[in-house]
Amino acid sequence: MSDLEKQGHKTYDEVDSSASQSINPVTSPTYAYKTSATKWQHFKDSFKRVEVEELDPNLTDAERAAIATARSPLKRHLKSRHLQMIAIGGAIGTGLFVGSGSSLRTAGPAGLLIGYAISSTFILCMICALGELAVEFPVSGGFTTYCTRFVDESFGFAANLNYAIQWLVVLPLEIVAASITVNYWGTDKKYRDGFVALFWLVIVVINLFGVRGYGEAEFVFSIIKVTCVIGFIICGICLVCGARGSYIGGKYWHHPYGAFVGDSAGARFKGTMSVFTSAAFAFAGSELVGLAAAETSNPRKTLPKAAKQVFWRITIFYIVSLTLVGLLVSHKDTRLIGTSSVDAAASPFVIALVSHGIKGLPSVVNVVICIAVLSVGNSAVYACSRTLSAFSEQGYAPKWMNLEYVDRSGRPIVGIAITSIFGLLCFIAASDKEGDVFNWLMALSGLSSLFSWGGIMLCHIRFRRALSAQGRNTDELSFKSPTGVAGSYYGLFVIVLVFIAEFWVAAWPSGYKQMSGSAIATNFFEVYLSFPIVLVCYLGHKIYKKNWTLWVPASQMDIDTGRREVDIELLKAEIAQEKAELAAKPAYKRIYAYLC
Incomplete structure (x- = not known):
């Protein structure tokens, strides 16, 4: 360096x-x-x-982007505990507490679990691949920068813009969701703007304290959310086993309810496929550990542990809690979100408690949902501002926008301002169309995560290919993905299949023969809006730059700029010593180190 x-x-x-x-x-x-x-x-x-x-004006665009993102003056104040809670905090929010209700209603309890379980498998591959890359290259913009360096300039442009748009819309989306949640207490419309303003103000103020304030806030928010989910799991198990007098068991999986929604195999498949949109929205934020690497004091030590532990925690919280939701709530319950604008206030977690006579706790869950809004909104401002800064550092944004402006406290202040101002769209919550706004904002951000995750795994595949092409190997890597390149290929393959299935679901939804043309078009864009946006960005940049290469040749790829450990031989020696020390430990400690 x-x-x-x-x-x-x-x-x-x-x-x-x-x-x-x-x-x-x-x-x-x-x-x-x-x-x-x-x-x-x-x-x-x-x-x-x-x-x-x-920078030297004689540098190529790729060289300028690599150096600019590697030397970004962001502060390194995040610790291991912050990283773990940032990833959990970004992934446990209204997607789980509120959005899962519509998935239960359209897919049934079995379809809900299948959709989230499949999503969990490629989330594992994505996080492991991202951990490997982020440890080696803790640069500004994280994986959005890798797309430019390891794949292609146009792909990097589309990936950066897609990710920025995703988090840009998440902020108002989350605050709109909060206004829906506040409706649970019968809040008068004239007070709704006050709640929206309060949520927006708290989120903006937290981010003005810089990365340290953001990290500490996420740590507290996430502990509250995790405690709530664990409490719900314990309460849910007791209810299913008959703590309130009658044994429930798998009642809602059998006749007349059914484990799936639909009378035919095709209808059931479509219902299950529809879960992937809400699952992608719910898991969004899992990749934040990679984005935060540039502001981490010691990514080599903290990122591998955070990457592995985050997957297990998210999977356990999501799969177990949604299993209990499917056992406690019928998919035919009219109170599930999406039934009407009035009933949209109740989440399936609240319905599960109310339906079985639990008093007091439903309000507690709703308070936690409001805290989840603050947490995910906090992550939205953080992620979008850093992405916009890296977007400009890579030369994609006009200079007059000053998106790469980083102040002396390490805050990308222009990016924070733009994200916060766009977040004022949340005041649409006072409209009677707040449910429609929620659906369209969710459509913008839903499949965006799938593009980002697919891009991460493609970057990992290309990085490993470059190592091989340049006569180097994985011995120089501080952390190697436990799922390897095979996991990245698998994850990328599954994501492609999901996009194909989602296109079918979007173009020919269940009962489409009885739907009008405008209703079918609305359904298509609510599900698939992200795809044409990314495609236009990618092809538009290709045409503008007249760059028709598919990707950067592996032999010419820059796999050194941005590394914090530049003495490769010394690094190899340290890695070998650490492996020897681990090999001398008992088997249970080696297994724990591998998994966690």
Whole structure:
């Protein structure tokens, strides 16, 4: 790593004032301040831009993008506990607590579980692949940057824009969901704007505290959500086993309810396939550990553990809790979300408790849903602002937009401002069409995650191909994906199949013969809106740049810029020593280290 790259990670509050005379603020992102300055002056100065040295104009676009994202002056304040809770916090939200209701209604309890179980398998492959890449390249923008470096410039443009749009719409989407949740208590419409404004303000203020404030907030939010899910699981098991006087068991899986929705095999298949849209929305955020790598103090130590543990926690929380939801709530229950704009306030978790006479807890669950909104909204501002910054650093955005602006506190302040302003769309919650707004915003963000996850696994495949083509091997990797390249191929293959199945479901939904043409068109775009957006971005960039290559040749791929450990031989020696130490430990410790 160059001196410039090393300097790029210091900020003005980390420099001794005695060194101020030797620092050039034009060529270095390092700043000094006088100890006599007031706290208010320090606060104002923290919003000033960190200036970095201009890049060599003779560099290629790919080289400029790699260097710019590698030396981004974001602060490294995230720890292991933050990373684990960030991933969980981004993945446990209204998608689980609220969105799963519509999936239960359209697919039945068995279809709901099948959809989420299949999603969990490629989520495992994605997280492992991302962990390997993020440990080696903890750069600004994370995997969106990898798409440009390891696949193709146009693919990187589409991936960056897709991911930014996904999180851009998630913020108002989550706050609209919060307004739906507040309806549960019969909140008068005239107070709804007040709740929306409160949620929006809290989310924006948290992100103004920088990455440390974001990390601590996510840590607290996620603990509350995880506690709620664990409590629901314990309560749900007791209810299913007859704690309220009558044994429930698999009652709602049998006649007259049925495990699936539909009278024919085709209808049941379509119902199950429809789950993938809501599952993708619900699992969105699992990849945040990779995006946060650039702001992690020691990614080599913390990311592998976070990547592996996050999968197990999310899978257990989702699969177990949704199994209990399917056992406690009939898919024919008219209170499930999507039935009407009035009943949309109740989540299946709340319905499960209310239906079996549990008092008090339904309101607690709704409070936790509101906290989940804050958590996912917090992640939305964080993810979108960092993606927009990396988008500009890679040369995709006009210079006048200043999207790469990072202040002295390490905040991509322009990205935060744009995301926050777009979040004001949440005030549409006061409209009678809030249910429609929820559906369309969910359509924009639903399949976007599948594109991102597929892109991550494609980047992993291309990275491993480049190692081989350049005469190098995986011995130089600090962390190797437990699922390997085979897992990435599997995950990418399943995602392609899901897109094909989703197209069929979107174009020919269940009961389409009885539907009008406009209803079929509305259903198609609610399910498949992300696909044409990404396709237009990809082809549009190809045409604009007149770049018709499919991907960067493996032999020419840059697989060194951005690494924090640049002495490969020393790194190999450290890895070999760590493996020897692990091999000397008891079998149960080796198994735990492999899985967690």
